[in-house]
């Protein structure tokens with residue numbers, strides 16, 4: 771599929787541009803170990819990603835304490851422990867998926883405006899972009915706490931379109947999660963689903979994005 775007349779491409783972050791799951795899991799496990807709870811595997815943590823940091827911590831604690839006593843856990847304290855650990859391990863094993871760097875370079879060179887809309891806390895975005903040497907490709911990035919609503923609300927996508935002064939029909943959302951597809955549909959925006967991400971272990975095709983790609987570099991054939 772070829773998308774004509776697009777000017778602004780908005781990317782999801784975790785599961786689309788970067789595989790952050792090893793560092794997220796490490797930080798979840800550091801938090802859990804504080805309460806002598808069993809460690810979770812990467813596979814166990816994957817379906818907890820997508821709605822932001824608090825749901826990730828909450829789902830992980832619920833899973834790890836299944837049947838165990840949890841009255842000793844104060845959620846706000848556990849959340850701070852997780853944030854502290856992630857701050858220190860933000861980009862140890864996180865990497866860009868295959869084709870991401872070359873494709874960002876290609877799109878940037880072609881004159882597209884590029885932005886990121888993630889449900890990750892804002893404070894974590896820039897350090898990762900810098901560490902992975904991709905910061906300068908993006909005009910804007912927003913996190914779950916940047917405005918009052920997050921994906922699957924249309925609000926963050928509408929906010930970015932307005933910031934960049936681009937009409938919705940000239941924007942394209944690219945993401946791995948149903949939250950990305952719903953946000954795009956709620957904003958009446960075309961969207962590309964990537965099949966290799968997390969998406970609660972569900973097929974992205976089940977959410978009917980405008981187009982699906984299996985490798986990020988395929989975007990170069992669409993734009």
Ligand SMILES: O=C(O)COP(=O)(O)O
Nearest residue numbers: 783784820821822888889
């Ligand atoms: O941190 C999350 O829960 C999801 O982040 P994402 O929106 O970049 O996939």
